[in-house]
Amino acid sequence: MSLLIDIRMPNWLSDAALCDRLAPLLPDVTIHTGAPDRPLPDVTMLAANRMPSGLAALLPNLALVQKLGAGVESMVNSTELPAHVRIARLEPQVQADEITEYCLAEVFATLRNIRPYLRQQQALEWHEHAPRRAAETRVAVLGLGHIGLAVAQGFSRNGFQVSGWSRRLKTLDNIACFAGPDGLDQSIAAADFVVAVLPSTDATRGLVDARFLAKMKTGAHLVNVGRGDLVVDQDLIAALDKGQLSGASLDVFNHEPLSQDHGFWVMENVAITPHVSGWSLGDGVLDVAENYRRLMAGKPLLREIDRALGY
Amino acid sequence: MSLLIDIRMPNWLSDAALCDRLAPLLPDVTIHTGAPDRPLPDVTMLAANRMPSGLAALLPNLALVQKLGAGVESMVNSTELPAHVRIARLEPQVQADEITEYCLAEVFATLRNIRPYLRQQQALEWHEHAPRRAAETRVAVLGLGHIGLAVAQGFSRNGFQVSGWSRRLKTLDNIACFAGPDGLDQSIAAADFVVAVLPSTDATRGLVDARFLAKMKTGAHLVNVGRGDLVVDQDLIAALDKGQLSGASLDVFNHEPLSQDHGFWVMENVAITPHVSGWSLGDGVLDVAENYRRLMAGKPLLREIDRALGY
Secondary structure, eight states, X not given: OEEEEOOOBTTTBOHXXXXXXXXXXXXXXXXXXXXXXXXXXXXXXXXXXXXXXTTGGGOTTOOEEEEOXXXXXXXXXXXXXXXXXEEEOOOOHHHHHHHHHHHHHHHHHHHTTHHXXXXXXXXXXXXXXXXXXXXXXXXXXXXXXXXXXXHHHHHHHTTOEEEEEESSOOOBTTEEEEEHHHHHHHHHHTOSEEEEOOOOOTTTXXXXXXHHHHHSOTTEEEEEOSOGGXXXXXXXXXXXXXXXXXXXXXXXXXXXXXXXXXXXXXXTTEEEOOSOSSOOOTTHHHHHHHHHHHHHHTOOOTTBOXXXXXX | OEEEXXXXXXXXXXXXXXXXXXXXXXXXXXEEESOOSSOOTTEEEEEESSOOTTTGGGOTTOOEEEEOSSOOHHHHTOSSSOTTOEEEOOOOHHHHHHHHHHHHHHHHHHHTTHHHHHHHHHTTOOOOOOOOXXXXXXXXXXOOSHHHHHHHHHHHHTTOEEEEEESSOOOBTTEEEEEHHHHHHHHHHXXXXXXXXXXXXXXXXXXXXXXXXXXXXXXXXXXXXXXGGGBOXXXXXXXXXXXXXXXXXXXXXXXXXXXXXXXXXXXXXXXXXXXXXXXXXXXXXXXHXXXXXXXXXXXXXXXXXXXXXXX
16 A cells, blocks of 8 residues: 655656655655556555556556646546546645735736836836726636635735626625626626636536637636636637737646647737646645545545546 | 916826816816916916926916825925925825735736746746745835835735834834834845835935845845835846845836936846836825815815925
């Protein structure tokens, strides 16, 4: 019975760094790290961020995949992962805070023209642009889970007019709540910024398409910190080109890293960041250790996902 | 008895636009607009943002200069303005909010590497940089007047660790307060961001010099939304060049517009904005009208400044 750490994202979190944090929490457990080159029949739990092709076949006794970052669709959609293998996710508060701060940074930077001023500086130009104010700005947050709720509250405490949309209707202080297809249209029609914090599911893939973009307020700005496959890229490019949207801040993409020939790169009204809105595992490492213990003891897991529902 | 509006900043606020807002509030008052080309003996009050050379001589019966934007030093230091002419300033809440949002935009943009990511995008590069979090970031706000207080509270409500420095010691919730020269050194020594919201006075001009910059934490970032003459430009450039500071966000300068040959323009770790942190007059226009009425009625003025103290 052992644990395998196989993250394959060394710029984010090396396998060794996570092992160093887990080892003191699981002193009697063998922890393997790195992509295995032979079967590891003793591994019952995998800590990973994606489900690499070929890995499941090397782990015949795998019982649990513990997802480290946000979004479980690569596990849920894996055709190689046997149906009996369970999947759990993390909900570190630090990552919800980080994603909130990313969204505040992007929206305040847009209201205060930070990117246009940098381009002016590169051209030695001094021109004033009137700033826009939070109090006069409407933000619609799509998705009110652990992270979306933190994002909506972050905008609310800074004086923005905030609405939130979720599958099931919620009631929240200072946030106008919407649900269902009609609620979605209402929420985005009034918003100066639409902030997508949705998971990737059958219901959300391709949601931000030409129809959705046409429902948005003319001149609005899209922020996507959810999943890349929410967006139909060509529809977004068309909406930006014709001025239906004034800009987009994108941290996630259909394919990452974004290929060098993608149209987004050269659009001045698109801000590209390399999937960094949520970053730190924080106390999530405690839950990884706890889920190993619970798996071994046959107890209910922390944040197990429903593989049929996809979240 | 009449009012002259002579702003000379058409990109910010045209004389006609202010006249349109004041006329309904002062229906029986003659309002002149624009730089006069002959003496205007009927003018008793001037609404302006700077004190242009030669203007005072054309207004022999001037009794009050109503400053529109922040900072009264151009009036206080004018050698042409007779000693009996009074000076009043405005304190629109909307401008305090705007300056707060400018500071949040600059600090969050720095924590989230918005400018480096834009430069990467221009080079089609995808590299992750670890974000920094508000909760782990110390901000020192220098100046706790109307605007500085709003700025400090803005950082505090977003989870930053905030200290504030003022001439007289204050007591504020969630803000560590300092005063005096020793307090200044303590406040800036610990800060990741030093945000200057100070007026231009004999005590503050040149405050941010080599000595001050050497007291700042290595790798810290300076934000100046106070007055340009707080900063000794060559000392700041030297501190940035040698890595004592990691960056600076400057909205105000010793000479504006910043001359094209100034060293700031080409420094990647300096962000230049063209004096736009506070922008809107908001309800301040009501105070302009009220001060005209009070002047005529011989009543105490709103926010009259002490010409000897300079604020």
